[in-house]
Amino acid sequence: MEKNVGRLFFTFSDGYDGSCTATVVTSSNRSTVVTAAHCLRGVGTPSADDTWNHNFYFVPGYRNGTKPLGGFTVRTMATSSRWDVDPATTESSDVAVAGYDAALLVANPAAGGQPIADVTGSQRIGFDQPVEGEFIHSFGYPNNGLNAPDYKYAGSRMIHCAGTTHPGPKAPLLWGETCDMTAGSSGGPRLADFNTLTGTGTVVGITTTTDVLAGGPTPTLYATRFGDSAHRLYDWAQSR
Template sequence: MHRKVALISALALAAGSAALLPASGAQAHVRVRPEPAPAQKAAADSASERRQVLTYWTERRMEAAPPLDAPGPEAGAKKTMAEPAEGTPWTAPPSGASKNGVALQAARSSGTPWTNGGAVVKTTGRVFFTTQGRNASCSGSAVTSANKSVVLTAGHCVKMNGAFHTNWVFVPGYDNGKRPFGTWAATRLLTTPQWNAREDINFDIAAAVVAPLQGKTLVDVVGGQGVAFNQPRRQQMYAFGYPAAAPYDGSKLIHCSGRTFDDFAMSKDHGLTCNMTGGSSGGPWMLNFNESTGLGTQNSVNSFKYNFAPNWMFGPYFGNEAQAVYQTAQSTNAL
Protein backbone atom coordinates (compact mmCIF):
# COMPACT_ATOMS: atom_id res chain seq x y z
CA MET A 1 0.00 0.00 0.00
CA HIS A 2 1.42 3.37 -0.99
CA ARG A 3 0.68 5.40 2.13
CA LYS A 4 1.01 8.72 0.29
CA VAL A 5 -1.87 7.77 -1.98
CA ALA A 6 -4.87 7.00 0.15
CA LEU A 7 -7.36 6.27 -2.59
CA ILE A 8 -7.04 6.45 -6.36
CA SER A 9 -3.65 7.86 -7.27
CA ALA A 10 -3.38 11.35 -8.68
CA LEU A 11 -0.52 10.02 -10.77
CA ALA A 12 -3.01 7.72 -12.44
CA LEU A 13 -4.95 10.79 -13.52
CA ALA A 14 -2.09 12.94 -14.70
CA ALA A 15 -1.45 11.20 -18.00
CA GLY A 16 -5.13 11.37 -18.89
CA SER A 17 -5.64 15.04 -18.03
CA ALA A 18 -5.10 16.18 -21.60
CA ALA A 19 -8.20 14.26 -22.62
CA LEU A 20 -10.50 16.53 -20.60
CA LEU A 21 -12.80 18.37 -22.95
CA PRO A 22 -14.64 21.66 -22.41
CA ALA A 23 -18.39 21.46 -22.02
CA SER A 24 -19.98 21.63 -25.44
CA GLY A 25 -22.74 24.04 -26.34
CA ALA A 26 -26.27 23.10 -27.32
CA GLN A 27 -26.40 20.95 -30.44
CA ALA A 28 -30.03 20.89 -31.49
CA HIS A 29 -29.46 18.93 -34.67
CA VAL A 30 -27.20 16.24 -33.27
CA ARG A 31 -28.82 12.93 -32.37
CA VAL A 32 -27.60 11.80 -28.98
CA ARG A 33 -26.90 8.09 -28.77
CA PRO A 34 -28.27 6.31 -25.70
CA GLU A 35 -25.75 5.61 -22.97
CA PRO A 36 -24.34 2.06 -23.00
CA ALA A 37 -25.73 -0.21 -20.31
CA PRO A 38 -23.87 -0.65 -17.02
CA ALA A 39 -21.27 -3.40 -16.92
CA GLN A 40 -22.14 -6.23 -14.58
CA LYS A 41 -20.89 -9.60 -13.45
CA ALA A 42 -22.43 -12.42 -11.44
CA ALA A 43 -20.77 -12.86 -8.05
CA ALA A 44 -21.75 -15.54 -5.51
CA ASP A 45 -25.03 -16.37 -7.22
CA SER A 46 -25.57 -19.84 -5.77
CA ALA A 47 -26.21 -20.86 -2.17
CA SER A 48 -23.05 -22.98 -2.08
CA GLU A 49 -20.89 -20.12 -3.39
CA ARG A 50 -22.33 -17.75 -0.81
CA ARG A 51 -21.59 -20.20 1.99
CA GLN A 52 -17.99 -20.43 0.80
CA VAL A 53 -17.64 -16.64 0.67
CA LEU A 54 -19.16 -16.13 4.11
CA THR A 55 -16.96 -18.86 5.58
CA TYR A 56 -13.90 -17.30 3.96
CA TRP A 57 -14.30 -13.97 5.73
CA THR A 58 -13.12 -14.72 9.24
CA GLU A 59 -12.57 -11.93 11.75
CA ARG A 60 -8.82 -12.31 11.30
CA ARG A 61 -9.01 -11.93 7.51
CA MET A 62 -11.18 -8.83 7.81
CA GLU A 63 -8.84 -7.19 10.28
CA ALA A 64 -5.86 -7.95 8.05
CA ALA A 65 -7.46 -6.72 4.79
CA PRO A 66 -5.61 -3.54 3.72
CA PRO A 67 -7.12 -0.67 1.73
CA LEU A 68 -7.09 -1.30 -1.99
CA ASP A 69 -3.80 -0.30 -3.64
CA ALA A 70 -4.00 2.65 -5.98
CA PRO A 71 -3.48 1.98 -9.71
CA GLY A 72 -0.06 2.83 -11.09
CA PRO A 73 0.72 5.56 -13.61
CA GLU A 74 0.97 3.00 -16.41
CA ALA A 75 -2.77 2.38 -16.13
CA GLY A 76 -3.41 6.11 -16.08
CA ALA A 77 -1.62 6.55 -19.38
CA LYS A 78 -4.43 4.63 -21.10
CA LYS A 79 -7.26 6.71 -19.64
CA THR A 80 -9.44 9.13 -21.54
CA MET A 81 -11.83 11.11 -19.41
CA ALA A 82 -15.36 12.03 -20.38
CA GLU A 83 -17.89 14.32 -18.74
CA PRO A 84 -20.86 12.88 -16.82
CA ALA A 85 -24.16 13.35 -18.63
CA GLU A 86 -26.63 15.50 -16.72
CA GLY A 87 -30.37 14.94 -16.98
CA THR A 88 -33.57 15.44 -15.03
CA PRO A 89 -33.11 15.63 -11.24
CA TRP A 90 -34.37 12.44 -9.58
CA THR A 91 -34.60 11.49 -5.90
CA ALA A 92 -35.73 8.46 -3.89
CA PRO A 93 -36.30 9.07 -0.15
CA PRO A 94 -34.75 6.97 2.64
CA SER A 95 -36.53 3.79 3.69
CA GLY A 96 -36.81 1.49 6.66
CA ALA A 97 -36.53 4.08 9.42
CA SER A 98 -38.31 7.11 10.85
CA LYS A 99 -37.66 10.27 8.88
CA ASN A 100 -38.70 12.57 11.73
CA GLY A 101 -36.22 14.56 13.75
CA VAL A 102 -34.68 17.96 14.09
CA ALA A 103 -31.72 18.68 11.85
CA LEU A 104 -28.83 19.92 13.98
CA GLN A 105 -26.46 22.67 12.92
CA ALA A 106 -23.25 20.77 12.34
CA ALA A 107 -19.76 22.01 12.92
CA ARG A 108 -17.54 21.32 9.93
CA SER A 109 -15.61 18.06 10.26
CA SER A 110 -12.54 17.01 8.28
CA GLY A 111 -12.38 13.44 9.54
CA THR A 112 -13.64 12.60 13.02
CA PRO A 113 -15.41 9.54 14.46
CA TRP A 114 -19.19 9.60 14.07
CA THR A 115 -20.70 9.44 17.57
CA ASN A 116 -24.27 10.68 17.01
CA GLY A 117 -25.74 7.27 16.18
CA GLY A 118 -28.82 7.17 13.97
CA ALA A 119 -29.53 5.26 10.79
CA VAL A 120 -26.15 6.00 9.18
CA VAL A 121 -24.45 3.72 11.72
CA LYS A 122 -26.48 0.81 10.36
CA THR A 123 -26.52 1.66 6.64
CA THR A 124 -22.79 2.40 6.26
CA GLY A 125 -20.34 -0.47 6.40
CA ARG A 126 -17.08 -1.99 5.31
CA VAL A 127 -16.65 -3.85 2.04
CA PHE A 128 -14.23 -6.78 1.78
CA PHE A 129 -13.12 -8.63 -1.35
CA THR A 130 -10.29 -10.47 -3.05
CA THR A 131 -8.50 -8.81 -5.95
CA GLN A 132 -5.70 -10.39 -7.95
CA GLY A 133 -5.15 -13.02 -5.29
CA ARG A 134 -5.09 -10.81 -2.22
CA ASN A 135 -7.70 -9.42 0.16
CA ALA A 136 -8.60 -5.74 0.40
CA SER A 137 -11.19 -3.38 1.85
CA CYS A 138 -13.40 -0.41 0.95
CA SER A 139 -16.62 1.14 2.29
CA GLY A 140 -20.22 1.12 1.08
CA SER A 141 -23.78 2.15 1.88
CA ALA A 142 -27.18 0.44 1.87
CA VAL A 143 -29.71 2.51 -0.07
CA THR A 144 -33.43 2.39 -0.66
CA SER A 145 -34.24 0.18 -3.65
CA ALA A 146 -37.03 -1.88 -5.20
CA ASN A 147 -35.31 -5.15 -4.31
CA LYS A 148 -34.16 -3.84 -0.91
CA SER A 149 -30.72 -5.28 -1.64
CA VAL A 150 -28.51 -2.55 -3.16
CA VAL A 151 -25.17 -1.32 -1.82
CA LEU A 152 -23.54 1.70 -3.47
CA THR A 153 -19.75 1.97 -3.54
CA ALA A 154 -16.90 3.12 -5.79
CA GLY A 155 -16.09 1.54 -9.15
CA HIS A 156 -12.60 0.53 -8.06
CA CYS A 157 -14.21 -1.31 -5.13
CA VAL A 158 -15.83 -3.81 -7.53
CA LYS A 159 -13.40 -3.86 -10.46
CA MET A 160 -9.83 -2.75 -11.15
CA ASN A 161 -7.03 -3.58 -13.55
CA GLY A 162 -9.43 -5.33 -15.90
CA ALA A 163 -11.03 -7.79 -13.48
CA PHE A 164 -14.02 -7.82 -11.17
CA HIS A 165 -13.23 -8.60 -7.54
CA THR A 166 -14.29 -11.88 -5.93
CA ASN A 167 -15.38 -12.94 -2.42
CA TRP A 168 -17.27 -9.63 -2.21
CA VAL A 169 -19.15 -8.93 1.04
CA PHE A 170 -20.72 -5.96 2.82
CA VAL A 171 -20.62 -5.62 6.61
CA PRO A 172 -23.04 -2.87 7.70
CA GLY A 173 -22.39 -1.27 11.06
CA TYR A 174 -18.87 -2.70 11.32
CA ASP A 175 -17.44 -1.70 14.70
CA ASN A 176 -13.95 -2.73 15.74
CA GLY A 177 -14.36 -6.27 14.41
CA LYS A 178 -17.99 -6.67 15.41
CA ARG A 179 -20.63 -7.43 12.76
CA PRO A 180 -23.91 -6.51 14.50
CA PHE A 181 -26.03 -6.82 11.36
CA GLY A 182 -24.32 -9.75 9.69
CA THR A 183 -22.18 -10.26 6.60
CA TRP A 184 -23.91 -9.94 3.22
CA ALA A 185 -22.55 -11.68 0.12
CA ALA A 186 -22.91 -10.04 -3.28
CA THR A 187 -24.74 -11.93 -6.01
CA ARG A 188 -24.04 -9.30 -8.68
CA LEU A 189 -21.56 -6.44 -9.16
CA LEU A 190 -22.24 -3.48 -11.44
CA THR A 191 -20.31 -0.41 -12.57
CA THR A 192 -20.47 2.30 -15.21
CA PRO A 193 -19.38 1.42 -18.75
CA GLN A 194 -16.79 4.19 -18.56
CA TRP A 195 -15.13 2.73 -15.47
CA ASN A 196 -15.42 -0.76 -16.91
CA ALA A 197 -13.77 0.18 -20.20
CA ARG A 198 -10.98 2.54 -19.15
CA GLU A 199 -11.22 3.27 -15.41
CA ASP A 200 -12.36 6.84 -16.09
CA ILE A 201 -12.20 8.51 -12.67
CA ASN A 202 -15.27 10.66 -13.45
CA PHE A 203 -17.33 7.47 -13.37
CA ASP A 204 -15.81 5.67 -10.37
CA ILE A 205 -19.25 4.44 -9.31
CA ALA A 206 -20.58 0.95 -8.60
CA ALA A 207 -23.33 -1.06 -6.97
CA ALA A 208 -23.61 -4.52 -5.51
CA VAL A 209 -26.76 -6.58 -5.14
CA VAL A 210 -26.55 -8.69 -1.99
CA ALA A 211 -28.42 -11.89 -1.19
CA PRO A 212 -30.96 -12.05 1.65
CA LEU A 213 -29.62 -13.22 4.98
CA GLN A 214 -31.72 -15.61 7.06
CA GLY A 215 -34.75 -14.79 4.94
CA LYS A 216 -34.48 -11.00 5.25
CA THR A 217 -33.24 -8.40 2.79
CA LEU A 218 -30.55 -5.86 3.60
CA VAL A 219 -32.97 -2.92 3.81
CA ASP A 220 -35.33 -4.97 5.98
CA VAL A 221 -32.50 -5.27 8.51
CA VAL A 222 -30.61 -1.94 8.37
CA GLY A 223 -32.84 0.42 6.39
CA GLY A 224 -31.63 2.37 3.37
CA GLN A 225 -30.43 5.90 2.71
CA GLY A 226 -32.11 7.94 0.00
CA VAL A 227 -30.45 8.42 -3.38
CA ALA A 228 -30.40 11.39 -5.75
CA PHE A 229 -29.07 12.03 -9.24
CA ASN A 230 -28.52 15.12 -11.40
CA GLN A 231 -28.54 17.50 -8.45
CA PRO A 232 -27.01 21.00 -8.23
CA ARG A 233 -23.35 21.18 -7.30
CA ARG A 234 -21.62 23.05 -4.46
CA GLN A 235 -23.96 21.97 -1.67
CA GLN A 236 -23.51 21.09 1.99
CA MET A 237 -22.66 17.38 2.18
CA TYR A 238 -21.58 14.73 4.65
CA ALA A 239 -19.12 11.97 3.76
CA PHE A 240 -18.78 8.71 5.69
CA GLY A 241 -16.41 5.77 5.51
CA TYR A 242 -14.04 3.36 7.21
CA PRO A 243 -10.53 4.67 6.45
CA ALA A 244 -7.95 2.02 7.22
CA ALA A 245 -4.67 3.70 6.24
CA ALA A 246 -2.77 5.72 8.86
CA PRO A 247 -3.71 7.53 11.00
CA TYR A 248 -6.92 5.45 10.91
CA ASP A 249 -7.22 1.68 11.30
CA GLY A 250 -10.60 0.78 9.76
CA SER A 251 -12.22 0.00 13.09
CA LYS A 252 -14.60 2.98 13.33
CA LEU A 253 -17.01 4.98 11.20
CA ILE A 254 -15.46 8.36 10.33
CA HIS A 255 -17.18 11.39 8.82
CA CYS A 256 -16.44 14.69 7.13
CA SER A 257 -18.83 17.56 6.46
CA GLY A 258 -18.79 20.88 4.66
CA ARG A 259 -19.71 22.62 1.42
CA THR A 260 -18.45 20.88 -1.70
CA PHE A 261 -16.51 22.57 -4.48
CA ASP A 262 -15.78 21.67 -8.08
CA ASP A 263 -12.47 19.95 -8.81
CA PHE A 264 -10.20 22.56 -10.37
CA ALA A 265 -7.62 20.12 -11.74
CA MET A 266 -8.17 16.85 -13.58
CA SER A 267 -11.71 15.57 -12.98
CA LYS A 268 -15.33 16.67 -13.03
CA ASP A 269 -15.84 15.52 -9.43
CA HIS A 270 -17.08 17.21 -6.29
CA GLY A 271 -14.40 18.11 -3.74
CA LEU A 272 -14.69 18.19 0.05
CA THR A 273 -12.23 19.06 2.79
CA CYS A 274 -11.66 15.64 4.32
CA ASN A 275 -8.74 13.76 5.86
CA MET A 276 -10.11 10.23 5.40
CA THR A 277 -7.63 7.80 3.87
CA GLY A 278 -7.62 4.51 1.96
CA GLY A 279 -10.38 2.12 2.96
CA SER A 280 -12.95 4.92 2.95
CA SER A 281 -13.33 4.49 -0.82
CA GLY A 282 -16.97 3.89 -1.71
CA GLY A 283 -18.35 5.46 1.45
CA PRO A 284 -21.41 7.66 0.90
CA TRP A 285 -21.68 11.41 0.40
CA MET A 286 -25.09 12.71 1.48
CA LEU A 287 -27.25 15.73 0.84
CA ASN A 288 -29.89 16.91 3.31
CA PHE A 289 -28.33 14.82 6.04
CA ASN A 290 -30.14 14.97 9.37
CA GLU A 291 -27.79 14.48 12.30
CA SER A 292 -30.71 13.65 14.56
CA THR A 293 -32.01 10.70 12.54
CA GLY A 294 -28.83 9.78 10.66
CA LEU A 295 -30.76 9.85 7.38
CA GLY A 296 -29.85 11.62 4.17
CA THR A 297 -29.81 11.36 0.40
CA GLN A 298 -26.73 9.78 -1.16
CA ASN A 299 -25.27 11.82 -4.01
CA SER A 300 -21.66 10.62 -4.42
CA VAL A 301 -19.00 8.29 -2.99
CA ASN A 302 -15.45 8.68 -1.71
CA SER A 303 -13.26 8.18 -4.76
CA PHE A 304 -9.74 9.67 -4.82
CA LYS A 305 -7.24 12.19 -3.50
CA TYR A 306 -4.46 14.15 -5.18
CA ASN A 307 -0.93 13.76 -3.83
CA PHE A 308 -0.59 17.54 -3.75
CA ALA A 309 -3.86 18.04 -1.80
CA PRO A 310 -4.10 15.30 0.86
CA ASN A 311 -6.73 17.21 2.85
CA TRP A 312 -9.27 17.12 0.02
CA MET A 313 -11.44 14.16 -0.95
CA PHE A 314 -13.11 13.89 -4.35
CA GLY A 315 -16.26 12.06 -5.35
CA PRO A 316 -17.94 11.55 -8.75
CA TYR A 317 -20.98 13.49 -9.90
CA PHE A 318 -24.08 11.30 -9.80
CA GLY A 319 -25.47 11.93 -13.28
CA ASN A 320 -27.26 9.74 -15.80
CA GLU A 321 -24.57 7.05 -15.73
CA ALA A 322 -24.74 6.64 -11.96
CA GLN A 323 -28.52 6.54 -12.13
CA ALA A 324 -28.37 3.77 -14.74
CA VAL A 325 -26.18 1.68 -12.44
CA TYR A 326 -28.62 2.18 -9.57
CA GLN A 327 -31.73 1.47 -11.65
CA THR A 328 -30.21 -1.70 -13.07
CA ALA A 329 -29.14 -2.86 -9.62
CA GLN A 330 -32.53 -2.27 -8.00
CA SER A 331 -34.30 -4.19 -10.76
CA THR A 332 -31.97 -7.20 -10.38
CA ASN A 333 -33.18 -10.27 -8.54
CA ALA A 334 -31.08 -10.64 -5.40
CA LEU A 335 -30.94 -14.44 -5.77
Protein backbone atom coordinates in the same frame (compact mmCIF):
# COMPACT_ATOMS: atom_id res chain seq x y z
CA MET B 1 -26.37 6.17 10.40
CA GLU B 2 -24.15 3.26 11.26
CA LYS B 3 -26.85 0.75 10.37
CA ASN B 4 -26.76 1.13 6.58
CA VAL B 5 -23.14 2.20 5.93
CA GLY B 6 -20.54 -0.49 6.34
CA ARG B 7 -17.22 -1.97 5.37
CA LEU B 8 -16.98 -3.91 2.13
CA PHE B 9 -14.31 -6.61 2.28
CA PHE B 10 -12.86 -8.32 -0.79
CA THR B 11 -9.81 -10.02 -2.26
CA PHE B 12 -7.95 -8.21 -5.04
CA SER B 13 -7.45 -10.11 -8.28
CA ASP B 14 -3.78 -10.53 -7.31
CA GLY B 15 -4.73 -12.29 -4.06
CA TYR B 16 -4.26 -9.46 -1.52
CA ASP B 17 -7.06 -8.51 0.88
CA GLY B 18 -8.69 -5.10 0.64
CA SER B 19 -11.70 -3.13 1.81
CA CYS B 20 -13.84 -0.16 0.84
CA THR B 21 -17.04 1.45 2.13
CA ALA B 22 -20.58 0.87 0.85
CA THR B 23 -24.13 2.02 1.62
CA VAL B 24 -27.58 0.44 1.43
CA VAL B 25 -29.85 2.71 -0.62
CA THR B 26 -33.62 2.74 -1.01
CA SER B 27 -34.69 0.50 -3.89
CA SER B 28 -37.57 -1.63 -5.11
CA ASN B 29 -35.76 -4.90 -4.30
CA ARG B 30 -34.59 -3.63 -0.88
CA SER B 31 -31.21 -5.20 -1.69
CA THR B 32 -29.26 -2.47 -3.50
CA VAL B 33 -25.90 -1.21 -2.23
CA VAL B 34 -23.74 1.55 -3.73
CA THR B 35 -19.94 1.77 -3.71
CA ALA B 36 -17.05 2.79 -5.98
CA ALA B 37 -16.37 0.99 -9.25
CA HIS B 38 -12.64 0.78 -8.52
CA CYS B 39 -13.50 -1.26 -5.40
CA LEU B 40 -15.03 -3.93 -7.63
CA ARG B 41 -12.58 -4.19 -10.52
CA GLY B 42 -9.92 -2.67 -12.69
CA VAL B 43 -10.56 -1.50 -16.24
CA GLY B 44 -10.88 -4.06 -19.00
CA THR B 45 -13.49 -6.31 -20.51
CA PRO B 46 -15.92 -7.47 -17.79
CA SER B 47 -15.76 -11.02 -19.09
CA ALA B 48 -12.07 -11.21 -18.09
CA ASP B 49 -11.91 -12.72 -14.61
CA ASP B 50 -8.67 -10.94 -13.74
CA THR B 51 -10.33 -7.52 -13.95
CA TRP B 52 -12.61 -8.34 -10.99
CA ASN B 53 -11.93 -8.54 -7.29
CA HIS B 54 -13.40 -11.53 -5.44
CA ASN B 55 -14.95 -12.74 -2.18
CA PHE B 56 -17.07 -9.66 -1.54
CA TYR B 57 -18.55 -9.47 1.94
CA PHE B 58 -20.44 -6.45 3.26
CA VAL B 59 -20.67 -5.75 7.00
CA PRO B 60 -23.10 -2.89 7.76
CA GLY B 61 -22.27 -0.98 10.92
CA TYR B 62 -18.87 -2.66 11.20
CA ARG B 63 -16.96 -1.61 14.32
CA ASN B 64 -13.80 -3.02 15.88
CA GLY B 65 -14.16 -6.38 14.19
CA THR B 66 -17.80 -6.90 15.13
CA LYS B 67 -20.81 -7.53 12.87
CA PRO B 68 -23.73 -5.96 14.79
CA LEU B 69 -26.17 -6.67 11.96
CA GLY B 70 -24.45 -9.67 10.44
CA GLY B 71 -22.65 -9.89 7.12
CA PHE B 72 -23.94 -10.12 3.56
CA THR B 73 -22.57 -11.80 0.48
CA VAL B 74 -23.15 -10.26 -2.94
CA ARG B 75 -25.41 -11.76 -5.62
CA THR B 76 -24.44 -9.54 -8.55
CA MET B 77 -22.78 -6.20 -9.33
CA ALA B 78 -22.19 -3.74 -12.15
CA THR B 79 -19.91 -0.89 -13.18
CA SER B 80 -20.32 1.65 -15.96
CA SER B 81 -19.47 0.52 -19.49
CA ARG B 82 -16.80 3.25 -19.36
CA TRP B 83 -14.71 0.74 -17.39
CA ASP B 84 -14.69 -1.65 -20.35
CA VAL B 85 -11.58 -0.07 -21.88
CA ASP B 86 -8.16 -1.36 -22.86
CA PRO B 87 -5.97 -1.37 -19.72
CA ALA B 88 -2.90 -0.90 -21.95
CA THR B 89 -4.08 2.60 -22.84
CA THR B 90 -6.42 3.63 -20.01
CA GLU B 91 -6.18 3.31 -16.23
CA SER B 92 -9.03 3.16 -13.75
CA SER B 93 -7.96 6.55 -12.39
CA ASP B 94 -8.59 8.06 -15.85
CA VAL B 95 -12.14 6.74 -15.86
CA ALA B 96 -12.66 7.92 -12.28
CA VAL B 97 -11.50 11.44 -13.15
CA ALA B 98 -14.08 11.42 -15.97
CA GLY B 99 -16.79 10.90 -13.35
CA TYR B 100 -17.66 7.22 -13.78
CA ASP B 101 -16.49 5.64 -10.52
CA ALA B 102 -19.93 4.65 -9.20
CA ALA B 103 -20.96 0.99 -8.94
CA LEU B 104 -23.97 -0.93 -7.66
CA LEU B 105 -24.18 -4.23 -5.79
CA VAL B 106 -27.14 -6.49 -5.08
CA ALA B 107 -26.80 -8.17 -1.68
CA ASN B 108 -28.03 -11.66 -0.86
CA PRO B 109 -30.65 -11.89 1.91
CA ALA B 110 -29.75 -12.28 5.57
CA ALA B 111 -29.63 -15.74 7.12
CA GLY B 112 -33.28 -15.36 8.10
CA GLY B 113 -34.30 -14.46 4.55
CA GLN B 114 -34.80 -10.71 5.03
CA PRO B 115 -33.55 -8.31 2.34
CA ILE B 116 -30.66 -6.21 3.61
CA ALA B 117 -32.68 -2.97 3.73
CA ASP B 118 -35.17 -4.63 6.09
CA VAL B 119 -32.27 -5.29 8.46
CA THR B 120 -30.33 -2.03 8.12
CA GLY B 121 -32.72 0.57 6.80
CA SER B 122 -31.55 2.62 3.82
CA GLN B 123 -30.48 6.02 2.61
CA ARG B 124 -32.27 7.87 -0.17
CA ILE B 125 -30.39 8.20 -3.45
CA GLY B 126 -30.37 11.26 -5.73
CA PHE B 127 -29.07 12.03 -9.19
CA ASP B 128 -28.96 15.83 -9.18
CA GLN B 129 -26.11 17.87 -10.59
CA PRO B 130 -23.54 19.13 -8.06
CA VAL B 131 -23.96 22.55 -6.53
CA GLU B 132 -20.82 24.42 -5.52
CA GLY B 133 -20.86 25.33 -1.86
CA GLU B 134 -23.44 22.66 -1.00
CA PHE B 135 -22.96 21.29 2.54
CA ILE B 136 -22.23 17.56 2.43
CA HIS B 137 -21.66 14.83 5.02
CA SER B 138 -19.23 12.01 4.21
CA PHE B 139 -18.72 8.66 5.92
CA GLY B 140 -16.13 5.95 5.42
CA TYR B 141 -13.82 3.31 6.82
CA PRO B 142 -10.33 4.62 6.02
CA ASN B 143 -7.51 2.15 6.47
CA ASN B 144 -4.06 3.36 5.50
CA GLY B 145 -2.24 0.38 6.93
CA LEU B 146 -0.10 -0.34 9.95
CA ASN B 147 3.10 0.14 7.96
CA ALA B 148 2.19 3.45 6.35
CA PRO B 149 4.38 6.38 7.42
CA ASP B 150 1.27 8.49 8.09
CA TYR B 151 -0.65 5.67 9.80
CA LYS B 152 -3.75 7.06 11.43
CA TYR B 153 -6.75 4.91 10.50
CA ALA B 154 -7.08 1.14 10.83
CA GLY B 155 -10.51 0.68 9.28
CA SER B 156 -11.92 -0.36 12.64
CA ARG B 157 -14.62 2.30 12.85
CA MET B 158 -16.62 4.71 10.75
CA ILE B 159 -15.19 8.21 10.26
CA HIS B 160 -17.27 11.31 9.49
CA CYS B 161 -16.44 14.55 7.67
CA ALA B 162 -18.70 17.46 6.80
CA GLY B 163 -18.27 20.67 4.83
CA THR B 164 -18.96 22.59 1.67
CA THR B 165 -18.11 21.02 -1.67
CA HIS B 166 -16.18 22.31 -4.69
CA PRO B 167 -14.86 20.91 -8.00
CA GLY B 168 -11.32 19.56 -8.22
CA PRO B 169 -8.80 21.83 -10.00
CA LYS B 170 -7.31 18.87 -11.89
CA ALA B 171 -10.59 16.92 -12.11
CA PRO B 172 -13.57 19.30 -12.31
CA LEU B 173 -16.04 16.42 -12.62
CA LEU B 174 -15.09 15.30 -9.10
CA TRP B 175 -16.34 17.29 -6.12
CA GLY B 176 -14.43 17.59 -2.87
CA GLU B 177 -14.59 18.72 0.71
CA THR B 178 -11.96 19.13 3.41
CA CYS B 179 -11.39 15.68 4.90
CA ASP B 180 -8.35 13.53 5.77
CA MET B 181 -9.88 10.09 5.17
CA THR B 182 -7.64 7.74 3.21
CA ALA B 183 -7.80 4.47 1.26
CA GLY B 184 -10.65 2.30 2.53
CA SER B 185 -13.07 5.22 2.53
CA SER B 186 -13.52 4.75 -1.24
CA GLY B 187 -17.15 4.10 -2.07
CA GLY B 188 -18.35 5.86 1.09
CA PRO B 189 -21.52 7.97 0.79
CA ARG B 190 -21.73 11.71 0.20
CA LEU B 191 -25.01 12.76 1.77
CA ALA B 192 -26.95 15.93 1.06
CA ASP B 193 -29.81 17.15 3.29
CA PHE B 194 -28.44 15.00 6.09
CA ASN B 195 -30.45 14.96 9.31
CA THR B 196 -28.10 14.41 12.23
CA LEU B 197 -30.98 13.37 14.49
CA THR B 198 -32.34 10.60 12.26
CA GLY B 199 -29.04 9.75 10.55
CA THR B 200 -30.62 9.92 7.12
CA GLY B 201 -30.02 11.92 3.99
CA THR B 202 -29.69 11.57 0.23
CA VAL B 203 -26.65 9.85 -1.26
CA VAL B 204 -25.58 12.10 -4.16
CA GLY B 205 -22.14 10.59 -4.73
CA ILE B 206 -19.42 8.28 -3.48
CA THR B 207 -15.84 8.89 -2.36
CA THR B 208 -13.37 8.38 -5.20
CA THR B 209 -9.95 9.90 -4.48
CA THR B 210 -7.86 12.47 -2.62
CA ASP B 211 -6.18 15.70 -3.68
CA VAL B 212 -3.25 13.66 -5.04
CA LEU B 213 -5.32 12.93 -8.15
CA ALA B 214 -7.78 15.82 -8.26
CA GLY B 215 -5.66 18.70 -6.92
CA GLY B 216 -6.66 21.37 -4.44
CA PRO B 217 -5.56 21.92 -0.84
CA THR B 218 -4.49 19.07 1.42
CA PRO B 219 -6.46 17.31 2.79
CA THR B 220 -9.38 17.14 0.35
CA LEU B 221 -11.51 14.08 -0.35
CA TYR B 222 -13.23 13.95 -3.74
CA ALA B 223 -16.42 12.24 -4.85
CA THR B 224 -18.02 10.99 -8.03
CA ARG B 225 -21.38 12.72 -8.13
CA PHE B 226 -24.31 10.67 -9.44
CA GLY B 227 -25.65 11.45 -12.91
CA ASP B 228 -27.25 9.60 -15.81
CA SER B 229 -24.70 6.76 -15.82
CA ALA B 230 -25.20 6.06 -12.12
CA HIS B 231 -28.95 6.28 -12.59
CA ARG B 232 -28.85 3.55 -15.24
CA LEU B 233 -26.78 1.33 -12.93
CA TYR B 234 -29.24 1.92 -10.11
CA ASP B 235 -32.23 1.03 -12.29
CA TRP B 236 -30.46 -2.17 -13.33
CA ALA B 237 -29.56 -3.15 -9.76
CA GLN B 238 -32.96 -2.57 -8.18
CA SER B 239 -34.61 -4.74 -10.81
CA ARG B 240 -32.43 -7.72 -9.86
